Amino acid sequence: MAEPKVKYDRQLRIWGEKGQAALEKASICLLNCGPTGSETLKNLVLGGVGSITIVDGSKVEVGDLGNNFMVDESSVGQSKAECVCAFLQELNDAVKAKFIEEHPEELIETNPSFFSQFTLVIATQLVEDSMVKLDRICREANIILIFARSYGLMGLVRISVKEHTVIESKPDHFLDDLRLNDPWPELRRFAETVDLNTTDAVVHKHTPYIIILVKMAEEWANTHGGKLPSTREEKKQFKDLIKSKMITVDEENYKEAMEASFKVFSPQGIGPNLQKIINDSCSEVDSNSSDFWVMVAALKEFIASEGGGETPLEGSIPDMTSSTELYVNLQKTYQAKAETDFLVMEQRVKNLLKKINRDPASISKANIKSFCRNARKLAVCRYRLVEDEFNSPVQPELQKYLTDEDCGTAAGLYILLRAADRFAANYNKFPGQFDGEMDEDISRLKSTAVGLLNDLGCNGSAISEDLINEMCRYGASELHVVAAFVGGVASQEVIKLITRQFIPMSGTFIFNGIDHKSQLLLL
Amino acid sequence: MADSIPQSRSRDLDKLLLRPGNLVGPTFEAGAQLRDDIKECVRVLVIGAGGLGCELLKDLAFSGFQNLEVIDMDRIEVTNLNRQFLFRLGDVGKPKAEVAAKRVMERVSGVAIKSHFCRIEDKPISFYNDFHIIVLGLDSIEARSYINSVACSFLEYDSDDNPQEESIKPMVDGGTEGFKGHARIIMPGVTPCFECTIWLFPPQVKFPLCTLAETPRTAAHCIEYAHLIKWDEAHSGKTFDPDDPEHMQWVYSEAVKRAELFGIPGVTYSLTQGVVKNIIPAIASTNAIISAACALETLKVVSGCSKTLTNYLTYNGVEGLHTKVTEFVRDKDCLVCGPGVLIELEASVTLKKFIDLLEDHPKLLLTRVSVTYRGKNLYMQAPPVLEEMTRSNLDLPLFELMGKTPRDIVHVTGAAGKGDTKQSCSRKLRVVFKGMVGVTDMDMAGGA
Numbered sequence: 001m002a003e004p005k006v007k008y009d010r011q012l013r014i015w016g017e018k019g020q021a022a023l024e025k026a027s028i029c030l031l032n033c034g035p036t037g038s039e040t041l042k043n044l045v046l047g048g049v050g051s052i053t054i055v056d057g058s059k060v061e062v063g064d065l066g067n068n069f070m071v072d073e074s075s076v077g078q079s080k081a082e083c084v085c086a087f088l089q090e091l092n093d094a095v096k097a098k099f100i101e102e103h104p105e106e107l108i109e110t111n112p113s114f115f116s117q118f119t120l121v122i123a124t125q126l127v128e129d130s131m132v133k134l135d136r137i138c139r140e141a142n143i144i145l146i147f148a149r150s151y152g153l154m155g156l157v158r159i160s161v162k163e164h165t166v167i168e169s170k171p172d173h174f175l176d177d178l179r180l181n182d183p184w185p186e187l188r189r190f191a192e193t194v195d196l197n198t199t200d201a202v203v204h205k206h207t208p209y210i211i212i213l214v215k216m217a218e219e220w221a222n223t224h225g226g227k228l229p230s231t232r233e234e235k236k237q238f239k240d241l242i243k244s245k246m247i248t249v250d251e252e253n254y255k256e257a258m259e260a261s262f263k264v265f266s267p268q269g270i271g272p273n274l275q276k277i278i279n280d281s282c283s284e285v286d287s288n289s290s291d292f293w294v295m296v297a298a299l300k301e302f303i304a305s306e307g308g309g310e311t312p313l314e315g316s317i318p319d320m321t322s323s324t325e326l327y328v329n330l331q332k333t334y335q336a337k338a339e340t341d342f343l344v345m346e347q348r349v350k351n352l353l354k355k356i357n358r359d360p361a362s363i364s365k366a367n368i369k370s371f372c373r374n375a376r377k378l379a380v381c382r383y384r385l386v387e388d389e390f391n392s393p394v395q396p397e398l399q400k401y402l403t404d405e406d407c408g409t410a411a412g413l414y415i416l417l418r419a420a421d422r423f424a425a426n427y428n429k430f431p432g433q434f435d436g437e438m439d440e441d442i443s444r445l446k447s448t449a450v451g452l453l454n455d456l457g458c459n460g461s462a463i464s465e466d467l468i469n470e471m472c473r474y475g476a477s478e479l480h481v482v483a484a485f486v487g488g489v490a491s492q493e494v495i496k497l498i499t500r501q502f503i504p505m506s507g508t509f510i511f512n513g514i515d516h517k518s519q520l521l522l523l
Numbered sequence: 524m525a526d527s528i529p530q531s532r533s534r535d536l537d538k539l540l541l542r543p544g545n546l547v548g549p550t551f552e553a554g555a556q557l558r559d560d561i562k563e564c565v566r567v568l569v570i571g572a573g574g575l576g577c578e579l580l581k582d583l584a585f586s587g588f589q590n591l592e593v594i595d596m597d598r599i600e601v602t603n604l605n606r607q608f609l610f611r612l613g614d615v616g617k618p619k620a621e622v623a624a625k626r627v628m629e630r631v632s633g634v635a636i637k638s639h640f641c642r643i644e645d646k647p648i649s650f651y652n653d654f655h656i657i658v659l660g661l662d663s664i665e666a667r668s669y670i671n672s673v674a675c676s677f678l679e680y681d682s683d684d685n686p687q688e689e690s691i692k693p694m695v696d697g698g699t700e701g702f703k704g705h706a707r708i709i710m711p712g713v714t715p716c717f718e719c720t721i722w723l724f725p726p727q728v729k730f731p732l733c734t735l736a737e738t739p740r741t742a743a744h745c746i747e748y749a750h751l752i753k754w755d756e757a758h759s760g761k762t763f764d765p766d767d768p769e770h771m772q773w774v775y776s777e778a779v780k781r782a783e784l785f786g787i788p789g790v791t792y793s794l795t796q797g798v799v800k801n802i803i804p805a806i807a808s809t810n811a812i813i814s815a816a817c818a819l820e821t822l823k824v825v826s827g828c829s830k831t832l833t834n835y836l837t838y839n840g841v842e843g844l845h846t847k848v849t850e851f852v853r854d855k856d857c858l859v860c861g862p863g864v865l866i867e868l869e870a871s872v873t874l875k876k877f878i879d880l881l882e883d884h885p886k887l888l889l890t891r892v893s894v895t896y897r898g899k900n901l902y903m904q905a906p907p908v909l910e911e912m913t914r915s916n917l918d919l920p921l922f923e924l925m926g927k928t929p930r931d932i933v934h935v936t937g938a939a940g941k942g943d944t945k946q947s948c949s950r951k952l953r954v955v956f957k958g959m960v961g962v963t964d965m966d967m968a969g970g971a
Binding site: 006007008009010011012013014039042043044046047048061062063065066067069072073090091152153169170171172206319320321322323324327328432438465466467469470473474475477478479480481482484485487488489491492493495496502503504505506509513514515516517518520 | 538581582793810811819833
């Protein structure tokens with residue numbers, strides 16, 4: 001039946017069949033199904049995740065009808081997990097949905113092994129103490145964990161996993177891999193077959209800029225002691241040289257060549273991000289290494305030897321003005337080089353696998369190919385334990401955030417959310433939760449926040465009275481729109497984590513619903 | 524920590540609306556009155572009942588608004604179901620606006636949502652003036668541009684060219700593509716309108732016809748050749764319908780033939796649909812994020828319960844997570860939200876002559892013009908009944924039709940632009956009759 005494919009068409013165009021298959025295999029656990037949790041899960045159920053398990057021990061109250069779309073009048077008094085589960089099932093019958101009526105805090109205390117059955121756990125509306133405990137459990141079991149919390153007009157989203165590696169990071173803008181400043185022999189030979197000084201005007205204006213630039217770079221190097229343009233003046237001269245080859249002013253291919261001339265000047269070799277990855281200690285592989293790191297190790301060898309400082313060629317070219325024939329043949333030249341590089345990489349991967357006593361065929365051709373195509377765009381994300389961040393945040397960073405004009409509010413909200421949890425642990429209620437106790441709560445929250453800042457070593461920093469007031473005004477409310485925003489962010493990150501495409505956020509995201517100056521805090 | 528007081532449905536929202544705060548808007552007056560006013564008096568229009576619209580209706584209903592209306596001309600399709608959570612497989616083919624309104628009313632009691640299954644241009648301009656705020660969940664530049672021009676046409680300036688507050692029709696606009704999106708507030712006359720920052724939406728790149736015909740290089744070129752050139756050659760007079768699977772299949776197989784002929788890889792049925800329909804990838808999570816931001820800002824604009832976004836938020840989740848707030852500035856010469864294009868006329872100029880003038884006016888280039896003055900139709904192009912009723916006005920002097928008012932605002936609607944790029948729009952004109960103005964200026968000075 002072709003229907004699921006049609007239903008998912010608009011997202012398949014983003015993450016493809018492979019990404020979709022990963023989603024459909026994933027099993028997700030949600031802790032607490034208030035609006036933040038329900039909205040997070042809704043976005044994932046629509047996208048077609050494999051299975052969901054909702055854990056919530058509460059009953060639906062009248063107040064829930066004002067902020068949670070998954071419950072209605074008839075749900076009051078019933079298990080919230082059951083009601084939310086039933087509604088979500090209605091959205092997509094391909095998803096296996098179940099619920100457990102139990103308080104997540106109890107589950108964390110009594111049954112830590114429960115969590116190891118899932119691909120990913122989404123923990124919503126947990127206070128600090130439970131966050132820390134759950135984080136330890138999931139880290140131990142190597143389960144991806146994501147926290148989401150809505151509190152008045154603010155919110156928090158935090159990913160926690162030891163390491164997440166990405167091959168298909170699919171950046172929006174990335175320099176094409178054209179090797180114009182160091183063409184391999186076949187590309188050079190191909191360029192030699194084309195004469196830039198042809199008198200045939202039609203041929204002249206259909207010579208692709210890749211050929212123009214390869215030839216012009218060579219011409220320049222021949223007259224400049226083998227060097228390419230490097231100074232501003234030289235770069236300008238180089239562009240002028242291209243311009244001088246135009247027969248008429250409207251030759252699009254020459255205009256494109258001038259625009260793309262910076263690709264000739266761009267530095268050779270690999271960028272700093274990739275350098276960091278191949279220098280990572282994980283690239284010293286053993287039998288416990290993941291496929292990703294085995295391929296990184298092979299890549300490191302390739303760059304040092306066959307690659308001559310470069311990664312395997314990506315093998316595709318952007319569209320450009322050209323005759324069909326030259327363009328198609330040029331494309332084939334790039335593809336052939338990419339294929340050669342891939343075969344070398346494949347051999348290196350096999351050898352490494354043998355060395356670490358693994359089946360040499362255990363990493364598929366398709367995966368190695370994808371790795372080669374994306375070698376320049378690899379990403380490695382690592383996340384601190386929440387406990388470590390909470391006990392010893394990167395102090396100079398925190399200080400900087402707190403005093404910065406643009407993100408001071410977000411950093412202040414971060415401190416106040418943590419202070420609110422301390423407050424709750426001491427007074428058995430959140431600041432401002434009940435009317436009529438505001439003044440007392442404000443001064444108590446203030447001293448709690450000052451205490452927390454002292455514990456974190458930020459003695460000099462102060463949180464504004466207005467913001468403390470604001471936090472008390474929120475009184476731990478869970479507003480639907482804030483929950484929808486925070487849940488949206490959390491679900492987007494979940495999709496990136498499960499599909500292993502695109503780069504998930506780093507650090508702790510603080511949603512600032514006051515003026516939308518939200519901030520990622522790298523603590 | 525159980526709440527012992529009997530609960531109300533607005534338990535959480537009450538904290539925001541009933542309690543005073545310091546980080547709030549200048550108009551904020553916390554209290555039950557505010558909550559009840561939002562519930563009973565404020566009227567919100569949502570434009571679009573698609574990915575953003577579905578979320579917006581739910582979010583606004585939970586933000587205390589109980590008088591909502593929604594307008595959308597589309598019917599539900601299977602490809603909507605991965606994100607438009609108010610629709611089920613059994614709803615395919617039904618009008619989006621109707622189903623969306625019904626589903627939200629079923630689950631959020633107290634909210635009334637009136638649906639309009641029609642084009643935005645089908646509603647009279649006055650329809651839009653009935654709302655306190657308009658929220659846009661659209662995916663086309665043209666539609667945004669039209670609503671923007673309508674909302675800006677209500678704007679009136681005082682004699683010092685300052686916008687008159689009660690005439691400002693606030694808009695909140697959202698848009699998404701894949702993992703990216705934006706939300707913005709438009710207060711005509713105060714913050715930039717859609718047209719002031721039109722450069723934020725670069726026009727869609729079109730392939731040159733000679734590339735398609737002579738030097739195709741990519742799969743998309745082959746598809747566009749089949750779609751734009753081959754179709755017309757093979758089907759004389761029959762219009763291509765992108766929603767007809769047989770038509771799409773024909774374009775696909777022609778594109779495959781062409782690609783094989785030239786040795787070009789990559790033509791697939793899915794790509795064919797994508798290129799021909801200009802499909803923008805869309806997912807539930809991004810729509811949820813952007814709609815939530817829009818609904819929150821709507822609540823803030825109406826209630827003042829917090830600061831507002833100034834004035835443009837971008838969200839990008841492709842590489843990590845980036846949010847940014849940019850304060851764009853108005854284009855002082857904007858034709859749409861400015862004080863209006865000044866038109867100086869002799870008192871003898873007829874309505875017909877006036878309409879002809881607009882066609883040649885270099886800033887306007889308006890064709891098929893309809894004219895209204897202070898809510899009264901002076902001339903209407905359509906429907907035929909109205910055209911006939913107003914036709915006799917064409918030969919009367921505009922000055923007479925305007926009750927001999929020496930200077931005032933006249934609203935016109937029509938098609939703007941040249942050739943293929945024409946689009947519906949609404950423009951505000953400052954009409955001044957020569958030789959008559961000094962009189963009023965003196966009157967006003969005397970009255971002050």
